[in-house]
Amino acid sequence: MRYYPKPAENLDLREINRAIEEAFAEHGRDNVQMPPKNYVFFKKGDFRTMPGYIPSLDIAGVKVVNVHPENREKDLPTVMAVIVIINPETGYPEAVLNGTKLTDLRTAAAGAVAAKYLSPSKKVSIGVFGSGRQAQTQVAATALELEVDEIRVWSRNQVHAEALCKQFPDYECHPAAPEEICECELIITATPSRVPIVESEWISKGTHINAIGADAPGKEELDPAILNRATVVVDDPRQAVHSGEINVPIEKGLFSEGAIAGTLGEYVLGRKKRRTPDEITVFDSTGLAIQDLAISKIAMEKGEWIGLEFL
Amino acid sequence: MRYYPKPAENLDLREINRAIEEAFAEHGRDNVQMPPKNYVFFKKGDFRTMPGYIPSLDIAGVKVVNVHPENREKDLPTVMAVIVIINPETGYPEAVLNGTKLTDLRTAAAGAVAAKYLSPSKKVSIGVFGSGRQAQTQVAATALELEVDEIRVWSRNQVHAEALCKQFPDYECHPAAPEEICECELIITATPSRVPIVESEWISKGTHINAIGADAPGKEELDPAILNRATVVVDDPRQAVHSGEINVPIEKGLFSEGAIAGTLGEYVLGRKKRRTPDEITVFDSTGLAIQDLAISKIAMEKGEWIGLEFL
Structure with missing residues (x-):
C-alpha cells in the first residue's frame, strides 16, 4: 500500500481539467458507479464518505472528507480529506492519498x-x-x-x-x-x-x-x-x-x-x-467521487509516495 | 496521521467481546450514527464502504472492505480492509488501520x-x-x-x-x-x-x-x-x-x-x-461499521503505529 502525503504538488492544472472533463463524460455515458455520498454528523461539523469506480480509467476508491467550520480557530483546515484507492481486479488497497488539496483542485x-x-x-x-x-x-x-x-x-x-x-x-x-x-x-x-x-x-x-x-x-x-x-x-x-x-x-x-x-x-x-x-x-x-478518482489517477502517476506494510 | 500495519496483534479476545457488546448496546439505545453500507461492484468482486460514529466512545470513521472470491488463486486474501479514523472534534484523519484481521475478530x-x-x-x-x-x-x-x-x-x-x-x-x-x-x-x-x-x-x-x-x-x-x-x-x-x-x-x-x-x-x-x-x-x-470502530478503538490504544505526514 502506498501513501501519498503531498499528491497535489506539481500537478498540471490543464491536465486536471482534461481528466475531470473525461470523468464527467463517463458520468454522462453512465459508465461509472457512484453510490450516494453519506453524511455522519458531529457537534461541530460532519464527514462525508464518497465511493466510486470509473472502469475506463481502471480506478476505484473512496474519499473521506470532513467539514468543520470552527477549525480555523485551531489552525486546522476546515476541510481535510483522505482518499483510499482500491484495485478493481483484486480489491487490494493500493494507496492512501492526502486528499485535501486534490479536493480543491478537482472542484475548481x-x-x-x-x-x-x-x-x-x-x-x-x-x-x-x-x-x-x-x-x-x-x-x-x-x-x-x-x-x-x-x-x-x-x-x-x-x-x-x-x-x-x-x-x-x-x-x-x-x-x-x-x-x-x-x-x-x-x-x-x-x-x-x-x-x-x-x-x-x-x-x-x-x-x-x-x-x-x-x-x-x-x-x-x-x-x-x-x-x-x-x-x-x-x-x-x-x-x-x-x-x-x-x-x-x-x-x-x-x-x-x-x-x-x-x-x-x-x-x-x-x-x-x-x-x-x-x-x-x-x-x-x-x-463527485469520480472527480476525486480521476485526479487521484493523475496524482498517483506523478506523486511521491512511501510504502506501507499491509498484507 | 498514524498508520497501524498490524493492529490485530496482541488483542485480548475477551476485551474485544466486551467492546463489541458495548457497541451493540449503544446501537440498541440508538446512540450511534451508521449510514447504509454502500456497495461498488467489479467483474470479480466488490467493495463496501461503511461509515459510522459512536459518540460515547468518541470514535468515528469508515471501513473500506473488498470481497474478491477468486483472490485465493493469486495468493491474496478474499477480504481486505482499511479503516480510516476521523476525529469527531476536528474531522482530522487520526489514523489508517489495516482492518483485515480486525474484521475477522469483530465479526467473531x-x-x-x-x-x-x-x-x-x-x-x-x-x-x-x-x-x-x-x-x-x-x-x-x-x-x-x-x-x-x-x-x-x-x-x-x-x-x-x-x-x-x-x-x-x-x-x-x-x-x-x-x-x-x-x-x-x-x-x-x-x-x-x-x-x-x-x-x-x-x-x-x-x-x-x-x-x-x-x-x-x-x-x-x-x-x-x-x-x-x-x-x-x-x-x-x-x-x-x-x-x-x-x-x-x-x-x-x-x-x-x-x-x-x-x-x-x-x-x-x-x-x-x-x-x-x-x-x-x-x-x-x-x-456493522460500529463493530469496526469499537475494535479500532482498542487496537489504537495497544497497537504499534508509524507517523504519516498529513497536513
Whole structure:
C-alpha cells in the first residue's frame, strides 16, 4: 500500500481539467458507479464518505472528507480529506492519498469544465463571490479554458478581495460590489453562505454562474428566482437535490427537480448545448467521487509516495 | 496521521467481546450514527464502504472492505480492509488501520455476544458449518462466553475440518455430518454459500444459530423454513434485509421484514429476552461499521503505529 502525503504538488492544472472533463463524460455515458455520498454528523461539523469506480480509467476508491467550520480557530483546515484507492481486479488497497488539496483542485476543474461548455462566450470577465482557497483555485482553473479580460472579486472583507487579486498579477483584477460582480459574463460563487447573496435583479441575460459553495443540506448562495430564469445544469441530480445549490429551493417548493436541464456530463458529450446568447445558465456543483478518482489517477502517476506494510 | 500495519496483534479476545457488546448496546439505545453500507461492484468482486460514529466512545470513521472470491488463486486474501479514523472534534484523519484481521475478530465477537444472550444454556456443544478463518475465530470468541463441552465441524473437505479441530486441542472436537452438526445447542454457519446448506428438519427445538456467512445480496445458508420457526434477531434491520441471511427469503416472499424479532442491541440491553427453552433463535449477522470502530478503538490504544505526514 502506498501513501501519498503531498499528491497535489506539481500537478498540471490543464491536465486536471482534461481528466475531470473525461470523468464527467463517463458520468454522462453512465459508465461509472457512484453510490450516494453519506453524511455522519458531529457537534461541530460532519464527514462525508464518497465511493466510486470509473472502469475506463481502471480506478476505484473512496474519499473521506470532513467539514468543520470552527477549525480555523485551531489552525486546522476546515476541510481535510483522505482518499483510499482500491484495485478493481483484486480489491487490494493500493494507496492512501492526502486528499485535501486534490479536493480543491478537482472542484475548481469542474467549474472550469462547466465554464468551457456553458459560458456565453470564449472571452469573459469573471466575477467572484468569495475570496478563499476555492475562489482562487476556481479562477486559476477557469482561466485555462477561457480568455479572461477582467476579474472582479467581492468579499465581506475587502482586504481579502485585494489579496486574491494579488494572486492574479497578469490580469486586471479588483474588488467590487456585488452588483458590479454580476455584470460579468461568468460569475463564480464560492462562499460558505447559508442565505442567498446573489439577487436575481443583478443578473442579466446571457450570464453563466458556477454555483460552487453549496455542498450540504441548508446551504445556498443564489436567489431562487435566478434558478427559475436559468437553465440549471447539475453535476449529479441525486447529490444536487440533496445538498447542492438547488437543495433549499426544492425543500421550500421554490424549484423542482424536474426543472433540472441536464448534467454537466451531457453537456460535455454534446448531447445538450447552450441554446441562445440570452440564456442564463447555472452550474450547480456538489462534488463527485469520480472527480476525486480521476485526479487521484493523475496524482498517483506523478506523486511521491512511501510504502506501507499491509498484507 | 498514524498508520497501524498490524493492529490485530496482541488483542485480548475477551476485551474485544466486551467492546463489541458495548457497541451493540449503544446501537440498541440508538446512540450511534451508521449510514447504509454502500456497495461498488467489479467483474470479480466488490467493495463496501461503511461509515459510522459512536459518540460515547468518541470514535468515528469508515471501513473500506473488498470481497474478491477468486483472490485465493493469486495468493491474496478474499477480504481486505482499511479503516480510516476521523476525529469527531476536528474531522482530522487520526489514523489508517489495516482492518483485515480486525474484521475477522469483530465479526467473531458479534457471534460470541449473540451466543451469550441467545444460547439456550450456559454449557453448549458447538456445531460449525465451514472451516475457514471465520469459523475458527467464531469458535474461539464464543468459547470465552459459554462453557463448551464439544465442537463438531462440517466442511466440504474433511481435511479442512480436521485442521480446524487441531486448533482447539483443549476441546473434544471432530468432523461431523451436517445432521450431526445440527444436534448441537449452538450452531454457527460460516460459509460463503449461496444456497441453503442447513435443512429445517435437522434443527431441533431449543437451538441457537449464529448465521454469519450471508453478508451480501444473494447469499444464504439456512433453509428459509428455519427462519419461520425461529425468533430471528438481526444486527441491523436495514443491512439484514439488504444483505443478511434473510435477504434471499425476503426477496422470494418466504420471510417478511415484519417478522424480525429484534436487534442484538435490544437483547444486550435486556429489553428483549429468550422466552422458552424450546425457542429456536437465529442471529443474522451482516457486520456493522460500529463493530469496526469499537475494535479500532482498542487496537489504537495497544497497537504499534508509524507517523504519516498529513497536513
